[in-house]
Amino acid sequence: MKLQHYLGGLENLGPVDFEKQVFVQQWEKRIFGIHTTMMAESAHLAKALPKYPIKDLGTTFKNDWTWASLRTGAEGMQPFEYFKFRYYEKWLMGISQFFVDQGYISGEELKTKTEHYRHQPDAPLPDQPNAPIREQIVRYLQLGDSGLRPLTAAPLFISGQVIKVGDPEAVDHTRLPGYLRNKPGTIVEVYEGAFAYFVNTGRDGIGEPMPVYRVAFEATSIWGAQKSEPNTTIYADLFEAYLQAAY
Secondary structure, eight states, X not given: OOGGGOOTTOSSOOOOOOOOOSXXXXXXXXXXXXXXXXXXXXXXXXXXXXXXXXXGSOOSOOSOOXXXXXXXXXXTSOHHHHHHSOHHHHHHHHHHHHHHHTTSSOHHHXXXXXXXXXXXXXXXXXXXXOHHHHXXXXXXXXXXXXXOBOOSSOOXXXXXXXXXXXXXXXXSOOSSOGGGXXXXXXXXXXXSSBXXXXXXXXXXXXXSOBOEEEEEEEHHHHHOGGGSOTTOEEEEEEEGGGEEEOO
């Protein structure tokens, strides 16, 4: 994961934004809705555990779109550009570029439509989703798409076991926070079943479903006593591929 996409524990990055509202501006709700609708119409749901009727939706959307797709757009941004924009502005950029790259709309057409609604904000919007798509969106929000898979082998670690986080080769995207690499921790929970990420992240071992653990880390073992509040424990949910036996 490139530097700008996991900043936890790094110094001199302030000030920290403590904004507590999920949506600060009304347009952010619409971006979240577009992303959710795209996920609910994603072609990969045809193979999801809830057995979504993708072929019967009547949608013109024919691609896969997951959280991984959204992150790909953000992680492809130039770092200095990344820090300039708000959270949902990054979403908007990633979604817009996806539709252009996949040929749903040209860059020029997108620019023209943007100017149209900028000067006529009350102009009618395109047709709303049909009834099957609306029902699919609600069902998707209730059931999701990752789902629990059965384990094919027993977990390697047990609750209470001391482990060490690995240091796998850096790839374009990872689910391992950088500040936890090579740090000692303790398994506090072994989650039931197996889990997979939406895509194979590459050489760091994430691909097929595997056990996931809740791991506790003493803050002092991560940042040192001088930079940690006393009696502080950090918890992280980590894929088995990222963990090693401590001894």
